[in-house]
Amino acid sequence: MRFDDQVVFITGAAHGIGAATARRLHQEGARVAIADHDRDAAERTAADLAERALAVTCDVHDRDSVDAAIAATLETFGRLDQLVAVAGGSAPMPDFAEQSDELWNDLIDLNLTGVMRCIRAALPALQCSDRPAVVMVSSVNGLAAFGEESYGAAKAGLSNLAKNLAVRYGPRRIRFNVVAPGTIRTRVWDHQPGSLERLKRFYPLGRVGEPEDIAAAVAFLGSADASWITGITLPVEGGAMAGPLHFSGRAFNDPDQ
Numbered sequence: 001m002r003f004d005d006q007v008v009f010i011t012g013a014a015h016g017i018g019a020a021t022a023r024r025l026h027q028e029g030a031r032v033a034i035a036d037h038d039r040d041a042a043e044r045t046a047a048d049l050a051e052r053a054l055a056v057t058c059d060v061h062d063r064d065s066v067d068a069a070i071a072a073t074l075e076t077f078g079r080l081d082q083l084v085a086v087a088g089g090s091a092p093m094p095d096f097a098e099q100s101d102e103l104w105n106d107l108i109d110l111n112l113t114g115v116m117r118c119i120r121a122a123l124p125a126l127q128c129s130d131r132p133a134v135v136m137v138s139s140v141n142g143l144a145a146f147g148e149e150s151y152g153a154a155k156a157g158l159s160n161l162a163k164n165l166a167v168r169y170g171p172r173r174i175r176f177n178v179v180a181p182g183t184i185r186t187r188v189w190d191h192q193p194g195s196l197e198r199l200k201r202f203y204p205l206g207r208v209g210e211p212e213d214i215a216a217a218v219a220f221l222g223s224a225d226a227s228w229i230t231g232i233t234l235p236v237e238g239g240a241m242a243g244p245l246h247f248s249g250r251a252f253n254d255p256d257q
């Protein structure tokens with residue numbers, strides 16, 4: 001019960017990695033705010049947890065929406081100890097040379113600026129906690145070149161954001177860390193049938209990740225077990241980065257590979 005008495009605000013918690021993280025932290029005693037722009041799904045995730053869970057509407061693209069979601073969490077639970085920023089994602093991309101400003105900015109906004117909005121809104125409450133922590137969910141795309149330049153650049157930005165904020169807020173005991181997942185079995189792969197089966201051979205541990213693999217790492221970094229860890233990016237990727245030759249562009253881009 002590492003999160004007994006703690007209140008955790010989790011963005012993107014209606015589905016996938018965020019929902020698994022909410023379940024894990026809740027199981028360890030946390031009161032959880034399921035913050036997502038998909039209100040209906042957020043309600044379902046919160047209902048599954050039955051107690052100590054609140055669904056809040058939160059669109060990370062919108063400062064007012066983020067601020068209101070944090071305020072609603074404080075109103076219900078009276079405090080905030082941790083922020084887990086999971087909301088994010090990619091989109092089909094044209095060739096880099098054909099990239100529009102709009103598409104580029106949209107992915108940077110979702111994956112980087114949106115996280116900044118959540119941290120900014122949460123900071124005043126976090127500074128009142130005795131065990132404050134922020135965990136951001138990035139991607140291996142932020143650690144190396146897998147294509148999807150705007151998504152990768154945004155995710156890479158999270159690592160630097162964590163370092164800067166770890167230094168700036170270290171004296172106030174707020175910790176900032178990042179988890180960088182490899183391929184995780186969520187709905188984002190549904191439109192590419194067979195892709196997870198194809199990708200698993202690039203993972204030395206012989207499988208792609210499950211949302212619970214990421215939830216476990218987020219729980220560790222947010223817990224007192226990680227109380228002397230701040231400013232890091234933890235890859236959680238089944239050993240994929242240990243064998244970078246497996247990740248040729250051909251292997252990833254060619255559906256026959």
Ligand SMILES: NC(=O)c1ccc[n+]([C@@H]2O[C@H](COP(=O)([O-])OP(=O)(O)OC[C@H]3O[C@@H](n4cnc5c(N)ncnc54)[C@H](O)[C@@H]3O)[C@@H](O)[C@H]2O)c1
Nearest residue numbers: 012014015016017037059060087088089139181183184186
């Ligand atoms: N699935 C993977 O293979 C994988 C790999 C590496 C990193 N990631 C990252 O993990 C995170 C979660 O991905 P997932 O696979 O669970 O995807 P998912 O689509 O299942 O979950 C994403 C969640 O974010 C929410 N969301 C999207 N836009 C939002 C917005 N503007 N405001 C608030 N909520 C919003 C969605 O409603 C959803 O609940 C993302 O940041 C993604 O980039 C995923």
